[in-house]
Amino acid sequence: MNTNEIILKTNNFVTQLNVCENALQNHEMIAIIGEPGYGKTTALDSFTSMHRDCVIYDRAQKSITAKLFYSSIYNKFSGESFNPSYSIYYYIRKVANRFNENSLNKLLIIDEAGKFSPGMLEYIHELRDLTNETTGIILAGPEYFEEHIVKWKEQKITGIPEVYSRISSWVRLMPPTNNEKIELVRAHGIHDKDFEKFIKSSPDFRDVKNKIKNYLKNKA
Numbered sequence: 001m002n003t004n005e006i007i008l009k010t011n012n013f014v015t016q017l018n019v020c021e022n023a024l025q026n027h028e029m030i031a032i033i034g035e036p037g038y039g040k041t042t043a044l045d046s047f048t049s050m051h052r053d054c055v056i057y058d059r060a061q062k063s064i065t066a067k068l069f070y071s072s073i074y075n076k077f078s079g080e081s082f083n084p085s086y087s088i089y090y091y092i093r094k095v096a097n098r099f100n101e102n103s104l105n106k107l108l109i110i111d112e113a114g115k116f117s118p119g120m121l122e123y124i125h126e127l128r129d130l131t132n133e134t135t136g137i138i139l140a141g142p143e144y145f146e147e148h149i150v151k152w153k154e155q156k157i158t159g160i161p162e163v164y165s166r167i168s169s170w171v172r173l174m175p176p177t178n179n180e181k182i183e184l185v186r187a188h189g190i191h192d193k194d195f196e197k198f199i200k201s202s203p204d205f206r207d208v209k210n211k212i213k214n215y216l217k218n219k220a
Contacts, residue, residue, distance in 0.1 A: 006187045007042060010180045010205075012173045016043035019171050023136030024054065024107040029128055029166050031113075032140040034173030037204025040140050044109050055107045060115040066123050070095050073108070092123060096130035107136045114141030118152050122159030128166050139167070146170060181208050188212050 007013070016032060016039075023030045034040050048057040056076050058069070070091035071082040077098040099106050108127075116124070128137060139145070152160040178200045185196055185208070195215060202208045 006184070007046060008180065008184055008187065010039060010176065012039045012176075013043045013046070015171065015173065016040065017047055020044070020047040020055075020107060020109065020136075020138055023138055024051070024105050025136075027105070027132060027134060027136050028168040029137040029139070031146065031167050031170045032138060032173065033143055033146055033170055034140075035142050035175075035204060037206030038173045038175065039205055040173065041111055042205075044111055044138070044140060048109060051107070054104050055109060057109045057111065060110055060112045060120070062115045066120055067091055069120070070123070070127075074098065088123065092127055093130070096127060099131045099135040100133075105136070106131075106134060107138065109138040109140070111140045113139040114145035114148070118157045118160055121149070121152075121163045125159050125163045125166065128163075175203060176205050176208070181205075184208055185212060188216065190215060 012034065019030055019032060020043075022028060032040060044057060048055045056073055058073050058076070060069070064072075066088045067084070067086070068082065070088065071086075074080060074091060074095050075082070077095075099108070108131075110124075124137070124139070131137075149160060149164055153164045181199050181202060182196050184205065185192075185199060190212065192215075195211075199208050199211055202211060
């Protein structure tokens with residue numbers, strides 16, 4: 001059985017759907033902070049799937065250049081392939097124009113935002129100012145994402161104080177509860193009290209899923 005097929009409406013899941021809806025409707029830039037395995041990507045993927053006409057989801061990568069990142073976002077709108085001769089200025093404005101092109105509220109979700117450098121965040125500031133009347137932005141990352149931004153702001157690194165001031169709220173996800181862990185176990189058809197006790201020590205959903213996979217493999 002594929003454990004990724006089962007999605008539970010956990011506290012973190014519901015919180016993130018509500019945060020995304022708020023950002024979409026009110027054009028806010030909101031940061032979602034949670035450690036790996038707390039369910040960020042699952043919830044953000046789900047919200048994107050429910051709003052494919054107005055939500056763009058992309059994932060930050062440490063190795064990607066700014067031009068490639070914004071061309072990737074633009075490609076999700078248009079299917080246009082990357083042209084290295086175009087400038088980052090061109091791509092940011094092309095993306096902004098697509099977000100602004102009609103009266104429909106839109107949302108840009110950036111997962112793994114903790115991988116952004118100060119320079120990449122400065123470009124987010126630029127995009128934000130170009131789209132703040134039409135588009136919400138979600139920046140999702142682990143605890144160190146906020147720690148880095150706060151440190152860079154205190155160091156007065158160019159553009160970071162402006163980015164920080166535009167984030168309307170920081171939403172912190174919580175570790176999964178024991179009841180949520182057990183609910184996930186039972187959703188996979190496992191009714192084993194000893195195993196339920198065993199997974200209570202798991203720090204996150206990813207660890208629970210790995211233990212479920214191993215349990216099912218050993219029982220096969």
